Amino acid sequence: MDYRLPIDGDHGVAHWARVLENGLRLCELTKARVNVVSLFALFHDARRVNECTDPDHGLRGAELAAELRGVAYELSDEEFDLLYKACEGNTHERTHSDVTIQTCWDSDRLDLGRVGITPHPDKLCTEAAKRKDVLQWADGRATFGIVPEFVRSDWVIELPKQSVW
Numbered sequence: 001m002d003y004r005l006p007i008d009g010d011h012g013v014a015h016w017a018r019v020l021e022n023g024l025r026l027c028e029l030t031k032a033r034v035n036v037v038s039l040f041a042l043f044h045d046a047r048r049v050n051e052c053t054d055p056d057h058g059l060r061g062a063e064l065a066a067e068l069r070g071v072a073y074e075l076s077d078e079e080f081d082l083l084y085k086a087c088e089g090n091t092h093e094r095t096h097s098d099v100t101i102q103t104c105w106d107s108d109r110l111d112l113g114r115v116g117i118t119p120h121p122d123k124l125c126t127e128a129a130k131r132k133d134v135l136q137w138a139d140g141r142a143t144f145g146i147v148p149e150f151v152r153s154d155w156v157i158e159l160p161k162q163s164v165w
Contacts, residue, residue: 004049008159010115011045017148017155018114019044022138023107029128032103036079039065040086040104055091062087095125102126110135113142 007013020041027034047060062084069080086104089096096102102125110129112119118139121130128134140146151157 005051007157010051011048012159013151013155013157014145014147014159015111015114016041016045017151018111018138018141018146019107021141021148022110023103025134025137026103026107026110026126026128029131029134030099030103030126032100033079033082035075036082036086036100037103037107039073039075039083041107043083044087044090044104044108058090058092059088061090094123099126103128110138111142113139114145 005011020038023032023037023041024034026032027037043061043065045057045061047064048054048057065080065083065087069075075083082098082100085096085098086101089101090105090108093105096105106124106126106129109119109124119129119135121135124130147159151159
C-alpha cells in the first residue's frame with residue numbers, strides 16, 4: 001500500500017483501529033452508514049507523508065480509496081461520494097450537512113488524546129460524539145494508546161504497544 005510512516009506511529013494502525021471503533025460506536029447513535037465510516041477509518045490517514053503537518057493527506061487518502069474501489073471493496077456511487085468527501089475534507093473542514101461525514105470526522109477527532117489533545121465538544125459535529133460518556137471512553141483509549149485486540153487477531157498485525165481494551 002506504500003504507507004510511509006511507522007505502522008505504530010501517531011497516525012498508524014492503532015489509530016485507524018480506534019477510529020474504526022469510535023465510528024462503530026457513533027454509528028449506533030447517529031445511524032450513519034457503517035460501511036462508509038468503517039472505510040474512512042482505513043483510508044483517512046493511509047497516504048500521510050509525515051506525522052506533523054500534511055494538509056493534502058486527506059485528498060491522497062480519498063484518491064487511494066478511488067484506486068481500490070471495485071478491487072478491494074464495493075460501494076454504491078452515493079456511498080463512495082460520501083467516503084471521498086469525508087477523506088478529502090478531513091483536515092480542512094469543520095462540519096458537513098451529512099451525518100455520515102460528520103460521524104467520520106468525529107470518529108477521528110475523538111482519538112486526539114493519542115497526541116495529548118483532549119477533544120472539545122465544540123469541535124465535534126454530532127451530538128453523539130459530544131456525549132460525556134462517549135468522550136471519556138474514546139479519549140481514555142486514545143490517551144493510553146489502547147490497541148484494539150482485533151488488530152492482532154483479525155488484521156494479523158503485531159504492534160509494539162501491547163495494551164488492549
